[in-house]
Amino acid sequence: MAMTRSYLSWGRFHRFGHEAVRPSRDQDMPGLLGGALPHPMLAYGMGRSYGDSCLNDGGALIDMRGLDRFLDFDRDTGVLTCEAGVSLATILGVISRRAEPDALWFLPVSPGTKFVTVGGAIANDVHGKNHHGAGTFGEHVLSFRLARSDGSVMTCGPGENEPLFRATIGGLGLTGVILDVRLQLRLVSSLILEVEDIRVDSLDEFYRLSEDSLAEWEYTAAWIDCLAFGTALGRGIYTRARHAPAGTGPVRSRPAGADSGKTGSAKGRLGVPVSAPDGMLNNTFVKAFNAVYHRKLAGRKVVRRLVDFDPVFYPLDAINDWNRLYGNAGFLQYQSAVPDQDAYQTTRDQLGLIAEAGQGSFLAVLKTFGERRNPGLLSFPVAGTTLALDFPNRGNPTLDLLERLDEVTARAGGRVYPAKDGRVSAARFQASYPQWRDLAAHADPAFSSSFWRRVTGGHADHQDESPT
Template structure:
């Protein structure tokens, strides 16, 4: 048995970790380790890929790029390949994933199982919009190859299905052509939500990537930094050196507190407000600003942290966001990483996919036990009243009622559930 944590570090339970290194190995041996759940890079914040005292199927060994066809832009790879593997191999050749989330330290299998999204949802949708086909292993040994056209019901159940329909062995992905690895970007300060929504509406037509950092500790207004960017056409510009660092220790208490957060937010807002615009930035710090600091989650201390990410419909997005920020300020809590963004009009096809038209707010909170959970209960009420939902990839404590109202296709999804797969999240939200 080995201690395994999710990225939020809220628990540290024993798991029976089984490392599979080939598809033949997993097909032959899986039946000896049931029930269980697949585990990739451990970047889910909550309990979607945890199974305390039970089996955990590590897919990190299934990490091979099988083939790439430049004529069709089709990449065939195993599910344990990371997005970083793909990008550092293919971007120098002029190819990039169309959609990527805020970290590239995740596997392709995880990206599909959570139908991840990026800063360009308004133009490119979610990760699943660029998945051509999936090779899925059921725990009874059946292998299902599914796509938008073939066995599509399995495809859309697996897309966003938090790993509960089977183990993703391989996938075929559609890549996009790029001229360089650089982004032409702008950072624009805003001082209230009205300015944010005006910037967002004005930017989506001409800017592919849009996102904003939000200072939710500021008592005067919802100020923040709106960041937008387009892929740049730059020839001959050398690649920067990758100088990764590791957060060196786990403090006994969280380093994120009222004093440190207020000081950081003040410095971050005014420091970036002075940034010269426009500017060119390499894709890695633009898309993945925290990836170069490995194990940054340690800064929250031994108690860990929660991430709370919601989406609410566009027509009520401003009012619901304003109310959530009011409740957060009243609670005295604050988020180190507060990200506010609008999703485009594209509806994801996955039965349990999170991305949908609306406004999404992602927040990190140190685990202060009852105080934090009380705040979440208040936020839950706002989200539910707005007919919104929470992101399963980030969740560690969503009430079952909010899950059921936020994901109306649950009953349809259950027809494709693999009875040999069980996780902490599935038992908490689905009962098994």
């Protein structure tokens, strides 16, 4: 039975009421989709999308976390079959407990949190620190079963219902409900990583280091001090990592709750039990944090370490509900991707705007995407540079800054990430994702989201607006 309750996205900026239901068997799905729920509908995973792409104001949500079973695993090929509500944390937990030296399987791609469902990872076609070598999550999906509102259940994959397969990858949950997935894991030598943290003192140095790291390092990304300016613009810490040789120590120490994937919370981890006072993460705090963080290498240029994968891939997962640090007003994340030809100057312009506005983020990540063919119609990456930042919600000043960042991004032919967005205009979205109409043609008519209605305006209302 559907219940009315409040579901939030991770930014806590949008607050909508929904009718929601949480099925525990995939056999329940045809009845739910066939009329038991009000339209429009949308599947909901763990709510780690930052904006409104996982929300459905005035409609119904299908909470997928009850469909969380492993169905099959082939230890010889690394093919995992599981229900769509299984979390990446759960997969990693099983991998950690059942690791075998001669067949050590690992996630092929992971975003910056493990508390996302497999279905959500497909719907947003998530990327990770290894995009230059592995591409997006969708590249490793072999097939899935998709339930539609007409009662059909379709198997989709390369060569079988392929147009619907491509529309569903990165399709923001609009094509129906993914029931279960066949996912190709990757063989690795160790769950220990060789890591180098390197101090970079300018944007030029970041790009030089990025180019030098592509051949030999699997995972690369940089934390950036986005309030630095002048010759220090782009300074930060560049981290590159790769799986260590088999048998490498030290003894692995799993963080408490590392295997938990049911709620995204776990006992034993640090937590933020209540929302912080609004304004706590102000400019003074961010400046102080950035200065301290940039000096954490204690005057050294490079720090080398051997460490478990968890703190390298998921540093913020160690803190339960860290989004509450931004207060009751929530926050907005801005993540853009800009093509290579204008990436350097555009990134300089973006960082300059942020420093000038004094609305810096202490969570600012800069990395380069590789030359990969996107598997989905609305997959986000482009060969170039992506910058991701969190901004405490200060009302119009924050929205104005994000609009100026949109202008810089659009001039370079870039775009923003739908999974992180909560306010981009329909005109800008449609200009930067010209295949959105192809997705609309494959969307299930009973499915929609707050994001989709915002950026399409009824599919055609905004097609003639200028994006500039």
